Amino acid sequence: MRNVIDVVDLTKKEIYDLLDTALDIIKKPKKYSNKCKGKKLATLFYEPSTRTRLSFESAMLELGGSVIGFSDPDSSSASKGESVADTSKVISCYADIIAMRSYQEGAPLVASLNASIPVINAGDGGHCHPTQTLTDLLTIYREKGTLDNLTIGFCGDLKYGRTVHSLIGALSRYENINIVLISPEELKLPDYVKQDVLDKCNMRYKETADLEKSLDKLDVLYMTRIQQERFTDKSEYERLKDVYVLTAEKMQSAKSDMIVLHPLPRVNEISVKVDSDRRACYFKQVANGKFVRMALILKLLKDKNFIERRLGDDVIFNKHVCKNPRCITQTEQELDQAVKLVDKEKEIYRCVYCDKQV
Numbered sequence: 001m002r003n004v005i006d007v008v009d010l011t012k013k014e015i016y017d018l019l020d021t022a023l024d025i026i027k028k029p030k031k032y033s034n035k036c037k038g039k040k041l042a043t044l045f046y047e048p049s050t051r052t053r054l055s056f057e058s059a060m061l062e063l064g065g066s067v068i069g070f071s072d073p074d075s076s077s078a079s080k081g082e083s084v085a086d087t088s089k090v091i092s093c094y095a096d097i098i099a100m101r102s103y104q105e106g107a108p109l110v111a112s113l114n115a116s117i118p119v120i121n122a123g124d125g126g127h128c129h130p131t132q133t134l135t136d137l138l139t140i141y142r143e144k145g146t147l148d149n150l151t152i153g154f155c156g157d158l159k160y161g162r163t164v165h166s167l168i169g170a171l172s173r174y175e176n177i178n179i180v181l182i183s184p185e186e187l188k189l190p191d192y193v194k195q196d197v198l199d200k201c202n203m204r205y206k207e208t209a210d211l212e213k214s215l216d217k218l219d220v221l222y223m224t225r226i227q228q229e230r231f232t233d234k235s236e237y238e239r240l241k242d243v244y245v246l247t248a249e250k251m252q253s254a255k256s257d258m259i260v261l262h263p264l265p266r267v268n269e270i271s272v273k274v275d276s277d278r279r280a281c282y283f284k285q286v287a288n289g290k291f292v293r294m295a296l297i298l299k300l301l302k303d304k305n306f307i308e309r310r311l312g313d314d315v316i317f318n319k320h321v322c323k324n325p326r327c328i329t330q331t332e333q334e335l336d337q338a339v340k341l342v343d344k345e346k347e348i349y350r351c352v353y354c355d356k357q358v
């Protein structure tokens, strides 16, 4: 049984295989129309979604399977206090695979430790969004013909943008990648991503606040929304919300073959006028999301390898307490605190559920 909680749960070869399957599905959809007949996907969405939930649901329907689930936790027994662990055990009696989205960072990991069916993380707080990453990789692969030798600019809310964290993790496996991190000081990439991914993998990156000056060097521009729902100080959101707006004028200084991606939803960070530019690929990205999720559902339902459901031997229990208010350890009943030592010299421990330093 396999779960996909973080993109690093997939090897580089598995990612290429998934992209190949997605490309085959695009070419020959009929070949796949009955592959999941008799199988059920449960979509457990504790947080709003348009693309991820509906693309998962249409992916399963197009594979000949069916779908159950909830899109509003208030209509589920979560509103009566049912834990993520109990919910996962219950859903395992009804479905064959789970896609879960949560405000709480680490909730899909807790689900995967308790379910007896595969669990896919469909986005957990500001932490990870691995299936968006597969969507992004498929789009880059289709548009640029490669995942190597690229300069990729990430612009906007790099602090809370979980799609950015997951995509940087995936890109660390490819050759000759240059990363340009474009954000205001307050929304810089979290240290744990810098230390655990960029520094550890010796990736070339630079940080800047200037979008205009960066544009002409980029092969891919990955725009993001300022994530209003993750700010505790609303005045800070108001101050930062219009910090970057990509306009048709600014696009004039970009390369003729640069592509613009955005996980969507967009608020105002890309002018609607940019949509007609052939380099704007964010709606193609949406379409790719369904195909790559079809490939992932197929893979996980076919995979008979048993992977023991437990945290690794290097995990230390109940010695340190995670203070991240969005971490699942804050709310889940009787969940042990669990950390990993990630830097012996500096004695840096991280929570295994949300990856924040404790």
Ligand code: CP
Pocket (backbone or CB within 6 Å): 048, 049, 050, 051, 052, 053, 123, 132, 263, 264, 265
């Ligand atoms: N990209 C993405 O996750 O969109 P939704 O929040 O609409 O699912």
